[in-house]
Amino acid sequence: DIQMTQSPSSLSASVGDRVTITCRASQSISIYLNWYQQKPGKAPNLLIYAASSLQSGVPSRFSGSGSGTDFTLTISSLQPEDFASYYCQQSNTTPFTFGPGTKVDIK
């Protein structure tokens, strides 16, 4: 199985900050990497697919990049509604493993 890691596991940031989350795969997954946001008590919400494509309806302050084994999710200017957990997921091969998540909270 492909293992996914994320860093950091948590971070504290202020509104307006630029935030970057890193995801690494244990082997090359080309661009088959998705990012999800999850707020407490809610289902995950797809933000980015195929490493860098913005899902319809997602604000443009979210962006993704990377290929192979190393990927990043960037929030260009953190908004109050962005405080949540973020998960990467590889969709290269089954099982479609998730990263352990990154919790973004208010500084």
Next chain:
Amino acid sequence: QVQLVQSGSDLKKPGASVKLSCKASGYTFTSYAMSWVRQAPGQGLEWMGWINTNTGNPTFAQGFTGRFVFSLDTSVSTAYLQISSLKAEDTAVYYCARAYYSGSGSYFMFDYWGQGTLVTVSS
């Protein structure tokens, strides 16, 4: 609009079975596979597997074989997850998620999710 509506929370005793439902609407049910994802309390997301809604063929991730069954009733656009011989460690929220496949790009993504079903296993 696409919606996945899951059945309500359930409390079960160890050793019992539970069957969760996920009713889809707003799209052609058999055009997309349905995945199941588990989230234990305070933990991350685990992909359990998925079911081909055309053929009914399931695929399970390691750790979700034996006690877990995926099934369908295409006449009512509903996917089911059944868990038997429940253990305390099965306590979790279970999500269904539509697996969108982009043939042109050959990638999958989970673009719509149910609201989740909390299963609590306790004596």
